[in-house]
Amino acid sequence: MTFFRVENLAIHFGGVKAVDGVTFEIARGEVFTIIGPNGAGKTTIFNLISRIYDSTEGTITFRDQDITRAAPHRIAGLGIARTFQNIELFETATVLQNLLIGRHAHSRSNVFSEALFLPSVRRAEFAHREKVEEVIDFLNLAHYRDQMIMNLPYGVRKVVELARALCTEPELLLLDEPSSGLNVEETQDVSFWIEDIKKDLGITVLMVEHDMGLVNEVSDRVLVLNYGRVLAEGSPQDVQRDPEVIRAYLGG
Amino acid sequence: MRFIFKTDYHQDIRLAPHSGHVFWYGLLLALVIAAPFALDEYYVGQLTQVGIMAIAGVGLMVLTGYTGLVSLGHAAFFGVGAYAEAVLLGLGVPFFVTMPAAAVSAAAVGIIVGIPALRLAGIYLAIATFAFALIVEEIMGRWESVTNGYTGLLVPSIDIGDFSLSSGLPFYFLTMAILVLVILLVLNLLRAPTGRAMVAIRDSEISAQSMGVNLAVVKTTAFAVSAGITGLAGALFAHKLGFLSPESFTILQSIELLVLVIVGGIGSLHGAVFGAIFVLALPQALAIMKDHLPPAIGEQPGFEPLIFGLILIFFILFEPFGIYGRWLKVKLYFQLFPLYKKATFKRQKSYMKSERLR
Numbered sequence: 362m363t364f365f366r367v368e369n370l371a372i373h374f375g376g377v378k379a380v381d382g383v384t385f386e387i388a389r390g391e392v393f394t395i396i397g398p399n400g401a402g403k404t405t406i407f408n409l410i411s412r413i414y415d416s417t418e419g420t421i422t423f424r425d426q427d428i429t430r431a432a433p434h435r436i437a438g439l440g441i442a443r444t445f446q447n448i449e450l451f452e453t454a455t456v457l458q459n460l461l462i463g464r465h466a467h468s469r470s471n472v473f474s475e476a477l478f479l480p481s482v483r484r485a486e487f488a489h490r491e492k493v494e495e496v497i498d499f500l501n502l503a504h505y506r507d508q509m510i511m512n513l514p515y516g517v518r519k520v521v522e523l524a525r526a527l528c529t530e531p532e533l534l535l536l537d538e539p540s541s542g543l544n545v546e547e548t549q550d551v552s553f554w555i556e557d558i559k560k561d562l563g564i565t566v567l568m569v570e571h572d573m574g575l576v577n578e579v580s581d582r583v584l585v586l587n588y589g590r591v592l593a594e595g596s597p598q599d600v601q602r603d604p605e606v607i608r609a610y611l612g613g
Numbered sequence: 614m615r616f617i618f619k620t621d622y623h624q625d626i627r628l629a630p631h632s633g634h635v636f637w638y639g640l641l642l643a644l645v646i647a648a649p650f651a652l653d654e655y656y657v658g659q660l661t662q663v664g665i666m667a668i669a670g671v672g673l674m675v676l677t678g679y680t681g682l683v684s685l686g687h688a689a690f691f692g693v694g695a696y697a698e699a700v701l702l703g704l705g706v707p708f709f710v711t712m713p714a715a716a717v718s719a720a721a722v723g724i725i726v727g728i729p730a731l732r733l734a735g736i737y738l739a740i741a742t743f744a745f746a747l748i749v750e751e752i753m754g755r756w757e758s759v760t761n762g763y764t765g766l767l768v769p770s771i772d773i774g775d776f777s778l779s780s781g782l783p784f785y786f787l788t789m790a791i792l793v794l795v796i797l798l799v800l801n802l803l804r805a806p807t808g809r810a811m812v813a814i815r816d817s818e819i820s821a822q823s824m825g826v827n828l829a830v831v832k833t834t835a836f837a838v839s840a841g842i843t844g845l846a847g848a849l850f851a852h853k854l855g856f857l858s859p860e861s862f863t864i865l866q867s868i869e870l871l872v873l874v875i876v877g878g879i880g881s882l883h884g885a886v887f888g889a890i891f892v893l894a895l896p897q898a899l900a901i902m903k904d905h906l907p908p909a910i911g912e913q914p915g916f917e918p919l920i921f922g923l924i925l926i927f928f929i930l931f932e933p934f935g936i937y938g939r940w941l942k943v944k945l946y947f948q949l950f951p952l953y954k955k956a957t958f959k960r961q962k963s964y965m966k967s968e969r970l971r
Contacts, residue, residue: 411823437825449820451813453880457625462813466825468806472834475805476798482805483626490622529824 363422364389364565365533370419371589372409379405381589382419387533392559392566392579394597397586398610403569404446406586407535410567411436411443423533437466442531444522446538446569452511456502456521457493459510463528464489496527499562500554516547523554527562534558536568540575548575555579573601573611585610615948628800642793649785657785659897663889664788665849668795670873670885672842675799677871678880679808680835681815683735686726686742687870689749690840692862694719694847695768696753696760699857702769708778712791712848719844720837722749727836731829746867753859765858768851779852788849795842796882802838811835843870872921876928878937887936895921 365387372380380402387393395403408414410421412433420429423439431439442463451459467489470482497503500520505513510521519539526534539555540548552575558564559579570576576583576597583600585592587610593603600606617624617631629635649657669691676682697715702708726745733741753760760766771778778787802808810831813821822828851857869892877888899920903911910916932938946953 413819413822432827433822434825434827437823443823445820449817451816451820453816454809454812458809458812462809462821462824462826465806465810465813470806472802472807472838475807476802478801478805483623486626486805487622490625494622525824 362425364424365567366420366422367406367410368420368422370406370409370421371417372405372414373417378589380409380416383586383589383591385584385591385594387565387567389532389565390559390563391581392555392568394576394580394583395567395569395586396571396573396576396583396600396610397592400588401586402589403586404537405589407443407537407569410441410535437529437531440530440532441535442526442529442533443535444519444526444537444539446541448515448518448522450510450518450522450525453509455507455509456505456513456524457507459521459525460493460496460528461489463496463525464492466529492530493528496524499527499557500524515542516544519543519547519551527558527564531564533565533567536566536570538569538571540570540572548572551575552578626804628797628804645789646786649782654781657782659893661785661788662853663893664785664792665846665853666870666873666892667886667889668788668792668849669843669846669870670877670889671792671795671799671882672839672844672846673870673874674880674882674885675802675811675842676835676839677874678884679803679815680811680832680839682730682832682835683739683871684742684839685739685864685867685871686744686746686749687839687843688862688864688866689746690719690723690843691847691850691866691870692749692753692859693722693840694844695851695854695857695862696766696847697844698848698851699766699768700759702771703766708771712845715848716841716845719847720841722844723836723838723840724833726840727833730836731832743864743867746864750859750862753862760857760859763858763860765856768855768857770852770855784852791845791849795845799838799842799882807831807834872925876925876935878935878940880934881937883940884935884937887940891936895924 363386367386368384370380370383371378383402383406385393395406397403405414409416412428412431416429420427422428423441426439428436428439451462454462468485470479470485474482497506500523502517502520502524505517505521510518513521519542523536523539526536536555539551543551555566555568556579559566566579580597582595583597584594585600585603585606592609593600593606595603601611615631615633619625624630629638648660652660669687672690673684673687676684694715697718698711701711701714706714726742730738730741754762756762757764768779770780776783778784803811810821810826813824813826814828814831818828821831854861873888873892874884875888876891877886878884896917899917903916905911928935934941
């Protein structure tokens with residue numbers, strides 16, 4: 362079974378080939394990292410996977426299912442959750458409400474039963490809340506549960522966004538620069554959490570990251586992109602010895 | 614100060630989280646029931662009008678306040694509801710069928726507007742809904758076989774024997790009962806997945822979508838619910854007017870509704886009620902004020918719209934969360950007394966200002 366595979370993926374904006382024939386495969390249970398200089402097409406690949414963009418060419422396969430043209434709102438229900446590079450939380454809602462929206466893909470009620478708040482809706486709300494509390498425990502967010510997002514510091518927002526993604530009960534988690542804007546200590550926390558997400562929750566992680574320390578610590582395999590093309594792929598150590606990668610991204 | 618200890622998840626789901634809510638809203642309900650017996654007929658009529666506007670306000674609040682879609686065309690849904698009520702009653706359909714039918718027909722029109730509006734946002738959506746309202750106004754004027762055009766249409770009263778439900782005291786209670794019902798339905802919706810999805814769309818469409826929210830479905834639902842509730846208010850308004858003509862449902866009415874939700878407090882149901890009181894009390898206050906102003910000012914044409922506009926601008930500048938926002942601040946002052954700090958909301962305010970520059 363193919364867990365997740367991207368084949369010959371490409372997207373062109375006019376003459377700009379943001380992603381140009383990228384192929385990679387992720388096995389269940391690994392942490393796979395994409396690195397590369399700014400504008401290499403890392404976030405674009407994320408946007409292609411979460412179906413915000415339509416690809417020009419290529420296929421995306423998730424659990425033997427072709428999701429290249431799946432509707433964007435179905436991605437979460439299929440088991441792929443993501444975070445954003447520039448935090449996209451619901452500012453005027455509390456942490457709890459944000460996390461409950463993470464449960465949306467699992468809600469089955471319709472407007473009419475909700476307007477009457479039938480017992481089935483109440484039971485479902487209760488079940489969602491229990492799941493959300495598990496995630497709150499997992500990421501130590503209990504202290505912030507009832508606070509509005511706009512009153513929270515940046516570091517906490519990052520964690521809330523991770524929590525919201527976990528609330529969708531994903532099998533594949535896309536993290537777009539989980540450590541950007543965080544201090545050393547918070548970055549260390551992120552690295553522990555990624556380990557836990559992999560080991561305790563059994564979730565496969567695909568991430569984009571610039572902090573090579575974090576990349577080395579958590580990644581099983583690394584893909585290097587440059588100008589929308591694959592430059593190298595392999596273990597973190599191998600990739601960092603590659604002369605092409607050093608020239609294009611790491612510097613020597 | 615009240616400290617709430619939470620021991621059960623149901624506490625966060627419940628409509629009234631603590632006994633204080635039960636007491637104060639119970640008292641309010643008692644006042645609403647007792648009011649018409651203490652007031653004379655004129656004020657009962659005014660309160661009924663407040664109830665009708667509050668229902669329409671709740672309708673627009675669902676769309677503009679919670680889903681973040683601005684509509685300048687709600688007078689159209691109001692009108693569709695009013696005409697549906699009058700025409701159906703004229704055909705001899707009983708009122709307990711006509712009122713839901715008015716809501717459903719307005720909701721259906723809402724869906725028709727909602728679908729093309731899915732691709733629009735912000736000012737473009739406002740213009741599209743504005744254009745739509747003009748079209749509906751035109752249809753009301755030209756479709757003479759049904760609406761009787763500009764000649765006008767008499768609204769049959771709801772009579773059960775000698776008892777008239779569409780005027781005076783019974784009509785007041787009918788309106789208030791529908792208002793309470795509508796508020797409860799919307800509150801239920803807001804604590805369920807659809808309501809959360811609406812707020813999510815308002816704050817960030819892109820992340821709502823990646824959490825599994827189907828933008829098209831939720832936006833269309835918001836349009837339908839909003840239009841349906843406004844249509845219901847329109848049906849009541851038809852009885853209040855007694856006589857319908859397209860001139861009752863112009864762009865000015867749409868703007869009045871938008872002023873209602875903004876001045877009342879965007880994003881809260883309290884705001885819809887506060888806004889309705891404001892929209893009806895202001896002209897009264899201005900009429901009283903006029904007598905005490907020098908004629909050169911008081912008798913100026915356009916005096917009333919000027920004051921309306923000024924108040925709207927001042928609210929957007931200084932109290933973006935409207936009367937309800939002010940209410941919360943006053944409440945906090947008394948809760949924290951004597952520890953309230955002047956700067957409590959300062960940071961938030963400067964934050965709001967920088968946001969507006971984007």
